[in-house]
Amino acid sequence: MALFRKFFYKKPPDGLLLITDNIYVFDHCFSMKEMEDDHFEAHIRGIAADLLENCRDHSFMVSNFGTRKEESPIYHILSEYGMTVLDYPGHYEGCPLLTMEMIHCILKSSESWLSLGQHNLLLMHCEKGSWPVLAFMLAALLIYLGQYSDEQKTLDMLYKQSSLELLEIFSPLNPMPSQIRYLRYISMKNVMPEWPPADRALTLDCVILRMIPNFQGQGGFRPIFRIYGPDPLMPPDQTPKVLFSTPKKSNLVRFYSQADELVKINLQCHVQGDVVLECINLYEDLDREEMVFRIMFNTAFIRSNILMLNHDHVDMLWNAKDQFPKDFRFELLHMLQQSLLFIKRNKDLGLKNLLRS
Template structure:
């Protein structure tokens, strides 16, 4: 995204010219286009405030369109990336060096209520850059997935445990997508619990602490997460 922002800024700022930038999206791409537009407005300092800017862009289309095109509310992760853009004002070293990170585990505090309100059986999928790719733009692939066995994918009830630790031990770098999924009793059917997208270069102290407002969840599923819910990556 950095290269897009930089080249767009250069094109729009050419002295003596009144250049325009025409953007469009394929069918279903409105959430991504809205995010890119908000990022460009913040990068060019035409707007300030990540949430205010993103909401302003989304208001250019019916609210129902976002619900139709995205099963999850993407705005928490989008706001995280917009905050990355806003940090450009804090120093000249932007974006920071893209350093690798070892994800040891994810810790859930005050677990969400799935499985008919009885608790959850969480499994984790990690997607990230394919370090073995020889192309300049590294493709994304599945880097880690919890084994779907009763030994690995345990069922937890909220009244029985305040904290759930899921071991990962996965090396990541750059953009990362973490999905936490509830696995049904048959160990086959899955239900999305939440998703988190982040970039390793912007993590502070190599830790990401999230509350229920900072993870992408299904529309209408927020009440399944207690107000005290925390996810630590």
């Protein structure tokens, strides 16, 4: 209960949940009930009117997660009340996380806003389906501001303010392992000379699976991999792309039995920045697929030539843990790219030779 002593010690305005003295969350974000558009607008306008009436000498900034390309409904409503509303995405390539660059931007702007004085309040909100990234960003902000230091407990505390069923509805995979990985990146702020560190370009050489999971009830599975992220050979364009996808009709695809204690699969994929790696079980018809696990990581924080994870460190389907052996381990071997320019020149040279032939 010690974690909760600093929380909820005074009554917040109606419709808001108090996180710290100057950070609030719209409480309907914690609910599984969906409001109709008209009811939602009336609800938000009521909260805004109460805030302006009871906190006349305060200023408000709202961080809203889950927005796509257009401005959010809450942006249009609260802007009428003179509130600054900042819209952010609700995921990165399907993961309820954001890029390290965007996380840093949100944390810095929030810290700057709150540091201007006690009369500056930060309100946090999410669109339908984006509760997991809101919970993550709340935990990230509390850790960044030095309110808490234990990544796991901080994230657990916030998720417990709602039903676990809400998290499962919005995220088919348990996102907490990757979220905790990113919270630990944030915790490194006080021990690194430069934070966040500059992105490093890596070549993902291969993956090693130790102790094979059991899918399809056949005592093994048929793994394929997909890797998403910005193309390190096109640095101006940070839009995530499919950087690697196992060809389904190739000798790379085969069934591995649990009798195979170790499986090594080559990748040879260049990555830089925020990377999503998916391991997928491909059915025998080479058409149907089932997610086995997913990880998201940032190359700037990789300090050795291997990333080793057990079944507690990968995002998997909520009911799939029993399909993984207790000693399951996933190893991602990689090497530092000494010169992206060298790689790009070789790539361009190969293209020129192909055009000449």
